Amino acid sequence: MPEHIKAKLAEEIKALEYELTTELPAEIKKAVALGDLSENAEYHMAKQRQVFVNARLGQLKKRMGELAMVNLANIPHDKTGFGSRITVFDSTKDEEIVYQLVTSEESDVSKGLISTTSPIGRALLNKEVGDTVTVVTPNGKRELEVLKLATIHDIALELAAVHETAAAGTTKE
CATH class of the missing domain: 3.10.50.30 (Transcription elongation factor, GreA/GreB, C-terminal domain)
Incomplete structure (x- = not known):
């Protein structure tokens, strides 16, 4: 796999993992502190973003695996x-x-x-x-x-x- 593609995907994975483990939990915690979760737009937006980031991470990791299996000799x-x-x-x-x-x-x-x-x-x-x-x-x-x-x-x-x-x-x- 061309190295620049691997680096680009790895960079995006790293940024999304940081968002998932650091930024989103902080946003969710802050939103929970605001009170009633049933009408809390900040909470719902953060949870939706969390689902999206998880899905995108899954796609990127799958793509990295697919590209790693490309054998240029073939x-x-x-x-x-x-x-x-x-x-x-x-x-x-x-x-x-x-x-x-x-x-x-x-x-x-x-x-x-x-x-x-x-x-x-x-x-x-x-x-x-x-x-x-x-x-x-x-x-x-x-x-x-x-x-x-x-x-x-x-x-x-x-x-x-x-x-x-x-x-x-x-x-x-």
């Missing part, structure tokens, strides 16, 4: 998968588009980062250059042809080469 080297950068021709829009398949936490359609769980992401999984897929989106059907593909493994090699070149450039003097 991602194909010759087909699209998590982390792949894919250039497609969208015949509906008559244009080339570049997408990168990412986790739902990282998705940002405006930057071309699409989740592997989105309709387009799911349709593009396990495809090769030359494959054509039809995707049903909220805006209607789209036909996408895979023109170029760089898997997560290819991208890792590109980044390593860039870092190696940069390191070599800083030692020359």
